[in-house]
Amino acid sequence: MTGAPTTLTNASRARIIFAMMACYFLFAVLLNSVGTVILQSINTFDVSKTQAAGLEGFKDLSIAIMSFLVASMIPRFGYKLALLGALAAVTLVCLITPQLGQFYAFKLLFAVVGCAFAVVKISVYALVGQLSDSPSSHSALLNTIEGMFMVGVLSGYWIFSFFITDEPAALNWLNVYYILALLSLVCCLSIVLAPIKKQALPPGSSIVSEFTAMLKLSYQPLVLVFIISAFLYVLIEQGVGTWLPTFNNKILHLPVDVSVQLTSIFAASLAVGRLLAGQILKVCHWYTLLNVCLLAMGALILLTLPLTKNVSAQDITSVFKAPLAAYLMPMIGLFMAPIYPVLNSVILSSLAKHQQASMTGMIVIFSALGGTTGSILTGYIFEHFSGQHAFYCALVPLCLLIVSVYLFKQRSTPAQAVAA
Structure with a gap:
């Protein structure tokens, strides 16, 4: 287990943990909204259930492909830069989606969110290792962050339901993505303020x-x-x-x-x-x-x-x-x-x-x-x-x-x- 950096104060460590938890909360809302979006796509855009189910593929396949391609590269760029890049992409796609207002926009949305989450999860797991000095502290911190993910999942259903109306064809529910874009910007700010150091790579x-x-x-x-x-x-x-x-x-x-x-x-x-x-x-x-x-x-x-x-x-x-x-x-x-x-x-x-x-x-x-x-x-x-x-x-x-x-x-x- 990698020991915690000696230069990190408790306040600095807390800022890093808050940034990781904020990112996990945001992605929990976005990733687990796919069920809600499938239902709304069927009602709003009149697509078939089989077509709507394809949204899961855009989300999960992008996670798999991105993880496969970049897992070994992220430490070389640095976790802070990787996290900021992922969040910038999510902010942009959340702003674009309600402007487009079409079913294909959600394919783009979930593809981008999936790619970004792959980067975020790999970065967060690595940072947990940097902030932990024993297996028990690693387990405790990881469970806390994963617990925040579940809070995000639970919150997401209620956040989306607040914007849903009784009119099947209404597009007002797309306004939820402006709120999520704002939350993504908050996550970016928390990453900027967090003292995340670039990891030293082993020789060879x-x-x-x-x-x-x-x-x-x-x-x-x-x-x-x-x-x-x-x-x-x-x-x-x-x-x-x-x-x-x-x-x-x-x-x-x-x-x-x-x-x-x-x-x-x-x-x-x-x-x-x-x-x-x-x-x-x-x-x-x-x-x-x-x-x-x-x-x-x-x-x-x-x-x-x-x-x-x-x-x-x-x-x-x-x-x-x-x-x-x-x-x-x-x-x-x-x-x-x-x-x-x-x-x-x-x-x-x-x-x-x-x-x-x-x-x-x-x-x-x-x-x-x-x-x-x-x-x-x-x-x-x-x-x-x-x-x-x-x-x-x-x-x-x-x-x-x-x-x-x-x-x-x-x-x-x-x-x-x-x-x-």
Whole structure:
């Protein structure tokens, strides 16, 4: 673990942490607005569900491609310059989107936001290492920043719902992007004021050698099983999370603003689930917890979806009047929550320290690919069959995930012993 710089005062360290948290809050709102934007695109621009689902691809594929291309280059430019460049691009695209007011503008928006987030996540993870002098302080700081991401996710649903009206064709909701452009400028200011130093590079290192090391890592059986597990998990999470607003609106016949607000339960469930898992893992083995969570997810899907059949349209004006199924489905996030962080923690602790940076790049890449696949598949099934069929199909990757987690456990146990 890289020690904290001796020249950093507490105030300087706090400014860096605030800047990282502000960036994560902004990107949480933007990235997780894709479900809301999909629903609004269907209603406002009259695009099909399959076309709207493609927005997830512009977001996640740009994250994957950007991470793959620039992960080894960012330290050479410096984290401050990288963060400012990413935020400048986001500010510009947020100002352009409401001016264009067309569906293609959101393809551009999510492509730019995805590229920017790849730069931000790589930079933030590296800065956390610089600010930490022990594994426990690293874990505490990273959990705090990831916690702020969940606060941003939760806030984003309510921020967008505030701008949504009852008129399907109205474009007033696009004004939310002026607010997000302003927030991006605040993030830029916080980065400028933060005393972020350029990292010293090890002698003899090169972009080519670091890039090659990341590619070689993927050939290890342990890493391959992890990649499959992470891909399947994110496929489920993004498939459900992205399409919940549309599910609430089209299947449960809830108003658009209520549909979006109820989706915030999903984000809140993820946040609560991760906090609880941190305590449960102190007394319970990670493999046991993950199996309980996976089985509970399957049970909740089988319990909830029958309640969504033949739901009649009602005059519902607030979240408090929604049917029971609208509350139960987002609660799946409570059981999803521990799976991804636990898988990441196990794989990183199973590898030597010099391999962990490359592994972080792999995590970002295959998580993005899984998110794209999940959203597009769910959207296709939603379009050509029904919302119930789309969510029932989540049981297939769920069963595969149970198998892959078992294989991951078998290979990670001896690897952790060697790494220790």
